[in-house]
Amino acid sequence: MSPLLSLRGLGVRYSGATAAALEGVDLDLAPGERLAVIGESGSGKSTLARAIAGLLPQTATLEGTIAWPGLDHPARNGRDIGFVFQDPGSSLDPVMSVGKQVAEVAHANLDMDWRAAMRLAVELLDRVRLPEPSVLAHAYPHQLSGGQKQRVAIAAAIAARPRLLIADEATSALDTIVQAEIVALIRELVAEDGMALIFVSHDIALAASFAERIAVFRHGRMVELAPTVELVAQPRSDYSRALLAAHLGLEAHSGAGI
Amino acid sequence: MSALLEVDGLSKRYRRGDRDFAALDGVSFSIAAGETLALVGPSGSGKSTVARILLRLVEPDAGSVRFAGEDLLVLRGAALRAVRPKLQMVFQDPLAAFNPRATVARLLDDPLRIHGIADRATRPKAIAALLERVGLSAELASRRVHEISGGQRQRVAIARAIATRPRLIVLDEAVASLDVLVRGDILRLLGELQAEEGIAYLFISHDLGAVRAIAHRIAIMDGGRIVEQGEAKAVIAAPASATGRALVAATPELPTIKETVS
Numbered sequence: 001m002s003p004l005l006s007l008r009g010l011g012v013r014y015s016g017a018t019a020a021a022l023e024g025v026d027l028d029l030a031p032g033e034r035l036a037v038i039g040e041s042g043s044g045k046s047t048l049a050r051a052i053a054g055l056l057p058q059t060a061t062l063e064g065t066i067a068w069p070g071l072d073h074p075a076r077n078g079r080d081i082g083f084v085f086q087d088p089g090s091s092l093d094p095v096m097s098v099g100k101q102v103a104e105v106a107h108a109n110l111d112m113d114w115r116a117a118m119r120l121a122v123e124l125l126d127r128v129r130l131p132e133p134s135v136l137a138h139a140y141p142h143q144l145s146g147g148q149k150q151r152v153a154i155a156a157a158i159a160a161r162p163r164l165l166i167a168d169e170a171t172s173a174l175d176t177i178v179q180a181e182i183v184a185l186i187r188e189l190v191a192e193d194g195m196a197l198i199f200v201s202h203d204i205a206l207a208a209s210f211a212e213r214i215a216v217f218r219h220g221r222m223v224e225l226a227p228t229v230e231l232v233a234q235p236r237s238d239y240s241r242a243l244l245a246a247h248l249g250l251e252a253h254s255g256a257g258i
Numbered sequence: 259m260s261a262l263l264e265v266d267g268l269s270k271r272y273r274r275g276d277r278d279f280a281a282l283d284g285v286s287f288s289i290a291a292g293e294t295l296a297l298v299g300p301s302g303s304g305k306s307t308v309a310r311i312l313l314r315l316v317e318p319d320a321g322s323v324r325f326a327g328e329d330l331l332v333l334r335g336a337a338l339r340a341v342r343p344k345l346q347m348v349f350q351d352p353l354a355a356f357n358p359r360a361t362v363a364r365l366l367d368d369p370l371r372i373h374g375i376a377d378r379a380t381r382p383k384a385i386a387a388l389l390e391r392v393g394l395s396a397e398l399a400s401r402r403v404h405e406i407s408g409g410q411r412q413r414v415a416i417a418r419a420i421a422t423r424p425r426l427i428v429l430d431e432a433v434a435s436l437d438v439l440v441r442g443d444i445l446r447l448l449g450e451l452q453a454e455e456g457i458a459y460l461f462i463s464h465d466l467g468a469v470r471a472i473a474h475r476i477a478i479m480d481g482g483r484i485v486e487q488g489e490a491k492a493v494i495a496a497p498a499s500a501t502g503r504a505l506v507a508a509t510p511e512l513p514t515i516k517e518t519v520s
Binding site for chain 2: 040041145146174175176177178179180181202203204205206208209228229232242243244246247248249250251
């Protein structure tokens, strides 16, 4: 089966920056695959996500290729790619009802009239398990909790039935319990719709709980790419080993270094 | 031995729109000298309200706080200023509130000057000693806040907090936004400072992994109440409250080698 997405020699340089934000990334993503992209701040993981979705600033310089063998047209963010950001507070429009924001994605990408798009939006709000979706559709972002806003952002991201969902630190601003609920939701939606997932995170344990493969980034380069079980059990790079060792777990043996 | 901090029956109600809700409802705990108590709970559970009351930014409706033998909530003026150096605070990104063009030396000079800890002639030396104390080079003193990394900023914030030789530091999500490798370093630094200087910590967090690594005891909050309190490792191994169980279940663990990812 041909990959959904194929990156060759992908590099990104922001204008005015001395070092490349991303360099020489070769990566294939299969349709329906769940890939975690792990790294610390400045590793290039968010730049990778934005480059794939075409969300880089116009002043950034791109090298290499981003090909979509699994699509018969160039991928478009919103239609073929759903993108969920870390902070739903700034990705949602504060003065538009949440139902309308979800409907707008369907209206713009699926050639749907507003009535049908609004009906779909209510269905999607229900699908992301927001309470009383037909009432909540009329609410504004400030009336919702952080976790509820992220559910709305996810509903908007999947509205056009994209082939790829990109979650860029989508749960990092949430508390542990809400984070686990959102991860469970993303996992379920991806399975039901057969979407591929790129889950960008700094938390290797969180990523390992549901990704099939993990790509570890450092200083703009992919230092390791391996199936999750293999990477956790036998990391090949020193850096992956350090990240695994820094995980503070709840088992009796963990956190011994502190 | 009497506790360094004794919090008894704190309650606080807020109005939100037309309804009134309890941010804190009878919260009691104590911290001994040199001890770390973790205050853990979901967003909105009341953790930060406790911190704000300890800093006297918010007045509770009921309850008392005794700190180093003083009734903290009734102190005013000079008496309050005399206690302030003993009770310090480190936030998630504490230096974000400062002028990014201020130098590190300037940030460390403030507490030394305001609390009369070192005179003008000895302050540069005191600043260099503080930087070394938190594992930074004394040369960092001339750098500006926006030029240093997140981990370095958090070390500077800790240096600033320990400048006044505090007995207690409130750490409010102090490691939450740090990279994992840096988080480990900062937790180690906090442990060393506690061992050497007997500083107590109130460690407010929702990261049970970090809590398990640093805290002696844990108090789990939900809906403005403490729902469970005990020795940290024991509570995390076998939480008795529903909130404690939910927090443990939600904390990601690395799969063991035999487990397969489904």
